Amino acid sequence: MITYDNGMNELLSISDQLKHRRQKAGLSLSVLANRVGTSAATLSRYEHGWTRFETNTLRKLATALGCELHIELVSRPTHVPNGVTRAAAVKQLARLFWDHHLVPLDFDRHPVWVTERVLEYGTLQDVRTLRAVLGKERFLTTVARATRVSPRTAAFWQALLKQEGIPCTKKSYPNTVWPS
Numbered sequence: 001m002i003t004y005d006n007g008m009n010e011l012l013s014i015s016d017q018l019k020h021r022r023q024k025a026g027l028s029l030s031v032l033a034n035r036v037g038t039s040a041a042t043l044s045r046y047e048h049g050w051t052r053f054e055t056n057t058l059r060k061l062a063t064a065l066g067c068e069l070h071i072e073l074v075s076r077p078t079h080v081p082n083g084v085t086r087a088a089a090v091k092q093l094a095r096l097f098w099d100h101h102l103v104p105l106d107f108d109r110h111p112v113w114v115t116e117r118v119l120e121y122g123t124l125q126d127v128r129t130l131r132a133v134l135g136k137e138r139f140l141t142t143v144a145r146a147t148r149v150s151p152r153t154a155a156f157w158q159a160l161l162k163q164e165g166i167p168c169t170k171k172s173y174p175n176t177v178w179p180s
Contacts, residue, residue: 014058019047021065036060084132092129096121107133115139116148119157140166 029040062069086104
């Protein structure tokens with residue numbers, strides 16, 4: 001089943017699901033594109049974080065990949081575990097986003113970016129707050145996708161993720177210079 005939720009659930013985004021299923025089927029972008037009647041460039045966009053999907057194309061992709069497309073509208077929780085609201089989390093974490101006005105929707109639209117900023121510049125309490133907002137599993141899988149962190153931060157979280165049994169397949173940017 002391919003679940004389309006417009007990026008609200010980052011545990012396995014629609015882009016990740018499509019790429020995983022295509023690779024599992026042993027299909028190239030061009031072969032799948034021919035089966036669906038679209039271009040390889042469109043499929044590449046779909047697999048690399050595109051959020052403006054054509055429902056008809058998604059249906060064709062699901063059929064070509066031998067699965068179903070499931071679309072549903074779900075309410076976003078306004079409260080998260082431990083009684084932390086998204087508004088309270090924004091208020092606490094806002095100081096870490098000096099170049100952007102953090103809003104509650106950023107936790108859904110840009111979870112990796114928010115997580116990278118909190119891991120790199122936040123306190124332990126900031127990390128706990130973000131974990132409460134995202135939930136344990138989503139937090140850990142988002143940490144595993146973080147790339148814009150210092151080597152020291154990356155090594156620390158890779159060790160923690162290893163203990164949790166979550167592979168960290170992303171590497172930090174090698175030429176990134178971080179303040180000491």
